[in-house]
Amino acid sequence: MRVHLGSDHAGLELKDHLLNWLVDAGHEVVDHGPFVYDALDDYPVFCLRAAEGVAAERAEGLDSLGVVIGGSGNGEQIAANKVQGIRSALVWSEETATLAREHNDANVISVGGRMHTLEEMTRFIELFLATPFPGDERHVRRIGQLATYETEGLLPELPASALQGTAPDAEDA
Template sequence: MRVHIATDHAGLDLSQYLVERLVAAGYDLVDHGPETYDALDDYPAFCISAALAVREERERGLDSLGIVLGGSGNGEQIAANKVAGIRAALAWSLDTARLARQHNDAQVVALGGRQHSREEALAIVEAFLAEPFSGDERHVRRIGQIAEYEATGAVAGKLEGLRPREHPAAREA
């Protein structure tokens, strides 16, 4: 499996550790992050580059996933999610990593380099990479609705009838 990884300065040490461990485990790694530490670097270009590569390879039928790292993983997840067709999930546990693949068919996992030990981060990434998408109809349907909205700005029959409701407790305040 090809794995694209990207980070900024906040995840650089973790990225190097993950690359070493994943290569040793047999993964084909492509690094989209910086080569040297720069406290003023910006994560969006690195993360978008990795997400674009994952999308391109998956469109060609290749087995490809991605990892984006930063201090919290939040901004990196947001950047990767701006690539049309990519679903990036912030994982903070083994369960959230597995569910991102099982239920959401996420192709990119985001982690906070300042939130986990090296060993914990490696376990989360390995869980994400090893977990297949379940293919369950309900998950396929939901992913389809997200893709439809991404492409058209609408979810057929779903948004028109929704009426936001004010919670009764809010009226009492």
């Protein structure tokens, strides 16, 4: 599998570690930077490129995934999610790494380089890459709603349960 990496200065140590770890695990790695430590670098420069690489290859039918890394992972996830076709999840545990794939078919994950040990983050990424999307109908439906909103700006229809009545006033509660 091809794995696209992008980070900022706070994720540089993990990104450099992942380059070797991923190659040793048989993956092809595309490193979008940074390539040297710069405390003033901007994560969108690198994370948007990693997400764009994943989106372009998935549009071609390739099974590419991505990992973006920062101090907390928050900004990097936001940046990746700005790229059309990307579903990026912030991962902070083994369970969130697995659920990102199983429930959301996430194609990029974000991790916080200052939040976990190198071993923990490597494990999160290992689980993310190894977990398939099972394609359960409810998850496919929800992903479809997001994709329709992303491409057409159409909100999903409200379910009948949301249309019946109104919420009680605070005085009625």
